[in-house]
Amino acid sequence: MSKNKDNFVKEITKMEDDFAQWYTDIITKADLVDYSPVKGFMVIKSNGYALWESIQSFADQKFKETGHTNCYFPLLIPESLLDKEADHVEGFAPEVAWVTEAGGEELAERLAIRPTSETIICSMYKKWLRSYRDLPYLYNQWCSVVRWEKSTRPFLRTSEFLWQEGHTLHETKKEAEEETLQMLEIYRQVAEDLMAMPVVCGKKSEREKFAGAVDTYTMEALMHDGKALQAGTSHYLGQHFSTAFDITYQDRDGGLSHPHQTSWGISTRLIGGLIMVHSDNRGLVLPPKMATKQVRIIPIQQHKEGVMDKVNEIYAQLKKTLKVDIDDTDKTPGYKFNEAEMLGIPVRVEIGPRDIANNQAVLVRRDTFEKEQVSLDKLEDRLHELMDEIQKNLFDRAKARNEERTSTAHNMDEFKKALEEKPGFVRAMHCGDPDCELEIKDETSATLRCFPFDDNERIADTCINCGKKAAGLAYFAKAY
Amino acid sequence: MSKNKDNFVKEITKMEDDFAQWYTDIITKADLVDYSPVKGFMVIKSNGYALWESIQSFADQKFKETGHTNCYFPLLIPESLLDKEADHVEGFAPEVAWVTEAGGEELAERLAIRPTSETIICSMYKKWLRSYRDLPYLYNQWCSVVRWEKSTRPFLRTSEFLWQEGHTLHETKKEAEEETLQMLEIYRQVAEDLMAMPVVCGKKSEREKFAGAVDTYTMEALMHDGKALQAGTSHYLGQHFSTAFDITYQDRDGGLSHPHQTSWGISTRLIGGLIMVHSDNRGLVLPPKMATKQVRIIPIQQHKEGVMDKVNEIYAQLKKTLKVDIDDTDKTPGYKFNEAEMLGIPVRVEIGPRDIANNQAVLVRRDTFEKEQVSLDKLEDRLHELMDEIQKNLFDRAKARNEERTSTAHNMDEFKKALEEKPGFVRAMHCGDPDCELEIKDETSATLRCFPFDDNERIADTCINCGKKAAGLAYFAKAY
Secondary structure (H helix, E strand, C coil), X not given: CCCCHHHHHCCCCCCCCCHHHHHHHHHHHCCXXXXXXXXXXXXXXXXXXXXXXXXXXXXXXXXXXXXXXXXXXCCEEEHHHHCCCHHHHHHHHHHCEEEEEECCEEXXXXXXXXXXCHHHHHXXXXXXXXXXXXXXXXXXXXXXXXXXXXXXXXXXECCEEEEEEEEXXXXXXXXXXXXXXXXXXXXXXXXXXXXXXXXXXXXXXXXXXXXXXXXXXXEXXXXXXXXEEEEEEEEEEECHHHXXXXXXXXXXXXXXXXXXXXXXXXXXXXXXXXXXXXXXXXXXXXXXXXXXXXXXXXXXXCCCXXXXXXXXXXXXXXXXXXXEEECCCCCXXXXXXXXXXXXXXCEEEEECHHHHHCCEEEEXXXXXXXXXXXXXXXXXXXXXXXXXXXXXXXXXXXXXXXXXXXEECCCHHHHHHHHHHCCCEEEEEECCCHXXXXXXXXXXXXXXXXXXXXXXXXXXXXXXXXXXXXXXXXXXXXXX | CCCCHHHHHCCCCCCCCCHHHHHHHHHHHCCCEEECCCCCCEEECHHHHHHHHHHHHHHHHHHHHCCCEECEXXXXXXXXXXXXXXXXXXXXXXXXXXXXXXXCEEEEEEEEECCCCHHHHHHHHHHHCCEHHHCCEEEEEEEEEECCCCCCECCXXXXXXXXXXXXXXXXXXXXXXXXXXXXXXXXXHHHHHHCCCCEEEEECCCCCCCCCCCEEEEEEEECCCCCEEEEEEEEEEECHHHHHCCCCEECCCCCEECCEEEEEEEECHHHHHHHHHHCECCECCCCCCCCCCCEEEEECCCCCCCHHHHHXXXXXXXXXXXXXXXXXXXXXXXHHHHHHHHCCCXXXXXXXHHHHHCCEEEEEXXXXXXXXXXXXXXXXXXXXXXXXXXXXXXXXXXXXHHHHCEEECCCHHHHHHHHHHCCCEEEXXXXXXXXXXXXXXXXXXXXXXXXXXXXXXCCCCECCCCCCECCEEEXXXXXX
């Protein structure tokens, strides 16, 4: 939030030298986030929160267009509720933060800060639901959750994070499965259309699925360093929770049935992905659709007569259709260029006395650093074109990189070699057995990211590791 | 969320018979809120959350227009931080919920779930702030807070509630005071311009001010039962926190100074106020600017040929400029009318075969139940007029009621008589001494709501209770 000069003049670590330090430098120097006095908890600063607001606004509109509404369920969950679904509690109990004292007294029952809200929401759905006429239930909430983590990294893995969690009930398995996939498709749009971050969509393995789910679907993005990031998940919960919580409704035949359930979420983790997909050694790179500042005008020799008048005139025109600001501080132009680059502003516009005399401006793209001179008469149109070009270029170059970094392995030697020589996705057949999957993880540190929808080539009939019958083609990667 | 018929067909308690039960009936039957398994914690259902979204969207835009940006600070605050400002910890410690175990281990230091975030935010501001050039800091966050309450009522007083909290730093006392009043003015706009809820704005007494503040400003609304509701507060914190947390910056003279600070908040409590100001014995009443459904079309004899075609045609036209829906369920028209009234939809439009033959529709206002016939050619224009008329009427009638319920007292006998005979605000001179104020409370249950800005008539020179020199004219009331 503060604009301390030395935040910007110091070099940032090159990603080739130390990727983790590069990431830390970016998030700190672009003023996205800071470490708080509570270990593992982050402060999301204005610049970072604005990115979350972009995601929220885009996703919330899509949720509403598909018939969902927002609610708010309590932060605290009684231990007895959390315990009701066996797989679920086993998955989450180790990460729970417990409230044991409140209002000056010790509590009779421990209360969990929600790690996710299936259990508390199910307890309410049980109370509300009566008839098939009430279905579907299409509810979502935006909130924070707490999962105690031993080792954390801002945005990617923190003990508290912001997210949305959708929780729906349906009459039939078919409807619930359609909802699960519909929400994954909306997440894909958030990632690809808004954030310009290409993803691979598919189904999680038994080992990697959500604690309590029948099926988990995921979108997986590939970072600059070749590691995968699980960027959003959508779960078909079947009747596991509705049975455990005894949620029933009068069905069309007059009997009592358990509804079919889904849940789905995306979180501030997406911002970590955004950074590790697009940014470079000069700082943050933001797709124009995500940027709260799309254009920064930097006057050159701003104290010369007529410069600021012209700049203000141009600003007044541009701000009608673009998110634009002016840097008229007393810093040097070079310093201002660095700062605009560090903050990821998609285009900077340089205007000095000579430009004004020639009725032109100089535009510099953040994604490619390409410079061009543009007549002031065509400035606004050109900037709009550039917004589209940059948005598209960021997606295309990330997509090309992902393809370049996707290998195919027919045996474990090829698998290990691919991971070593070209970190990224490795395509390989797998049997689907959790123990076999764990063996691969123990041996290579790679995990099964998903069985992708759009790539089900049958490159062999047997599992790459155990040799048993293959369930399908899987994408493996080391992951965040 | 579920639309169970018997939620609506049962009569609701009349407010004259039992105001508290009337309130409970409204919030339950209009499906705004429900009680959760954790005592004192509420579930905000879709209909209730939509009201919060209206408030958020209106307020957030005003915050941004005045230069504020949003951030997110951690949910948990170490006990040692909470303890730093003496008045503050004394005010909040009794209501804190403590996390003592997390991630399977007992914590070395207890962590408070934030009851408000001054302390954690100050710890970050200390780290960030360096120079007067960085000021002002104009940050806000939207989040939930926990304050353990013994007796609770949905929206009005719950152990968890949603709110926004703004936290700003300024170079001078003057700037900070201006900010404090600017934010109170924005809150007044939220209350009066959006929610049609008239408020009295003024300064809190020493006894009622925020724990740690120099001055607290408030807006106070008057409910249907004559009780006051503190609907939003804005605090000038002076240098109390910046001194306690050792926040300093290099000032214009090259020395080190402590910044002047403000904080300000509105919460889901406003929704309780909205209900108790406008609603009636037939259900919720919503100002058109707050309503997610402004108009409901109810077809009459909908199975007759041509009715639904015409209704759908009208709907398609209206939805371009109004928030409109159609109730084409198989319930009876009378049932549908009741339901639309219970939900507070500002206008219902009835259209049947005879109306269609006459090229007209019947409009019924929710605020006055007035019916009118309108030519279909003028329907859209008339509905827009009605939105403005209803918004204005709700404000005007609440304002008139407030004025009617404001008494003046020159001595304690008049004071008690006013409270008894015409519950509402009592205008009386007060000395400002907290002990004297407490005496009045103990004797009458009324508290000093504020010294109002717009009413400082000097009706006497001495305090109504102790007879000492009066500090000013105060408004007293029993309060939520």
